[in-house]
Amino acid sequence: MSGWDASRPGMATDASVPASATDASPMSATGASPVRQAPDAPPADVASDPSLVAALVAAQHPDLAGPVREVASGWDNTVFRLGERLAVRMPRRELGAHLVAGEQRWLPELAPRLPAPVPAPVRVGRPALGYPYPWSIVPWFDGVDAASVAPADRGEAADGLAGFLAALGDPRAPAPADAPANPYRGVPLVDRDPITRERIDAAVAQGLVDASAAAVLDAVRADALAAPVWAGPPVWVHGDPHPANLLLEASGSLAAVLDFGDLTLGDPACDLATGWLTFDAAGRARFRAAIEARRETDAADWRRARGWAVALGLAIVTAVGVDGRVGRIGAHALAEVVAEAR
Known part of the structure; x- marks a missing residue:
C-alpha cells in the first residue's frame, strides 16, 4: 500500500513509480482469485512464502495459527491471508520494513479515534527463522x-x-x-x-x-x-x-x-x-x-x-x-x- 513517488515511492526520492494500489487491495476479500502482483515492482530483498509465514505465526502467535495463502505481492510487502479473518503483511524490502514499523507504532494509537476501520496490527511479529524484518498480523476486511x-x-x-x-x-x-x-x-x-x-x-x-x-x-x-x-x-x-x-x-x-x-x-x-x-x-x-x-x-x-x-x-x-x-x-x-x- 503506498504512494506514487519512488522508493515506495515518496519516502526517498521523487522519481515516481506507482506502488499504492498494489498493496492496498489485499485487505479486501479476494476469494479464490490468483495472487495479485505489482507491475514492475523492484526486486525483493528477501523472499517469503506460505510455509515461512505459517512457521512464524505458529512460533510467535500459536493461538492465531491457521491456513496461510499468498494473496498479493506489492512493491514493499507480500500479503498472506491467515485463516478467514486475518492477514499477514511481510515486508519484501528494507524500506517496507520501515513503513510497517511506522504502522505498528501509530495505527493502534490512531484507530480508536477514527470512524472507519483501519488495518491496525492485532499482533506484531519479530525477525526469526532467517526472515530479517518485523511483520504484522492485521484484520482482513471484506469489501470491494x-x-x-x-x-x-x-x-x-x-x-x-x-x-x-x-x-x-x-x-x-x-x-x-x-x-x-x-x-x-x-x-x-x-x-x-x-x-x-x-x-x-x-x-x-x-x-x-x-x-x-x-x-x-x-x-x-x-x-x-x-x-x-x-x-x-x-x-x-x-x-x-x-x-x-x-x-x-x-x-x-x-x-x-x-x-x-x-x-x-x-x-x-x-x-x-x-x-x-x-x-x-x-x-x-x-x-x-x-x-x-x-x-x-x-x-x-x-x-x-x-x-x-x-x-x-x-x-x-x-x-x-x-x-x-x-x-x-x-x-x-x-x-x-x-x-x-x-
Whole structure:
C-alpha cells in the first residue's frame, strides 16, 4: 500500500513509480482469485512464502495459527491471508520494513479515534527463522476495492471518507512532533513545484495530455502555489487516500481505509485531493460539503487540494501512463481537474 513517488515511492526520492494500489487491495476479500502482483515492482530483498509465514505465526502467535495463502505481492510487502479473518503483511524490502514499523507504532494509537476501520496490527511479529524484518498480523476486511468501481458509482463513500479525513486531520488533535516525516506528502506545494512542472512537460511529450489540457493543469498548479499556505498546526495526513486504498461496502459506502505507509504530518489539503482522485463532479461536491460540515475549511484549502490532485495525477500518469488500474486513477484526477477549471 503506498504512494506514487519512488522508493515506495515518496519516502526517498521523487522519481515516481506507482506502488499504492498494489498493496492496498489485499485487505479486501479476494476469494479464490490468483495472487495479485505489482507491475514492475523492484526486486525483493528477501523472499517469503506460505510455509515461512505459517512457521512464524505458529512460533510467535500459536493461538492465531491457521491456513496461510499468498494473496498479493506489492512493491514493499507480500500479503498472506491467515485463516478467514486475518492477514499477514511481510515486508519484501528494507524500506517496507520501515513503513510497517511506522504502522505498528501509530495505527493502534490512531484507530480508536477514527470512524472507519483501519488495518491496525492485532499482533506484531519479530525477525526469526532467517526472515530479517518485523511483520504484522492485521484484520482482513471484506469489501470491494474502490479502484474497481466506476468513479460515478463512488459517491456513496463521500460522507464516510469525509468523516474519516476530518477525524484524522482534526486541528484540535494535531500530529505530534515525532510523527513520521515525509518529504512528498503534507508539505508546502512549493516543495513539489519543480517536479510538477517537469511532469506537465513530460506528459505532453509522452502524448498523455494535449497542449490545451496541459495549459489548464499549469494554471491550476500556479493558482494552488499562490494560495495561502496552511496556517494551522501540522495535522495527521494519510498521504494516499486514493481509490485503491479505499474499501467499499456492497452499498457503496466506505468500509475501511487502507495503506498508512505514507502517514505523516502537515497540510490536510494533501488528503483533500482525493476529491479529484476518487470522485466525479457530483461525488466531489458531496465530499466537499461533508468535509465543510465537519471542520472549518476555506477557499485556499481547496485551491491547494486541487494543486495536490494535479501533482499526484501527473506523478501517476508519467510513471505508468493512463491505462491499467493505477494509470486510470491518475488520468481520472487530471481529467476532473481540467473539466472543472475550464
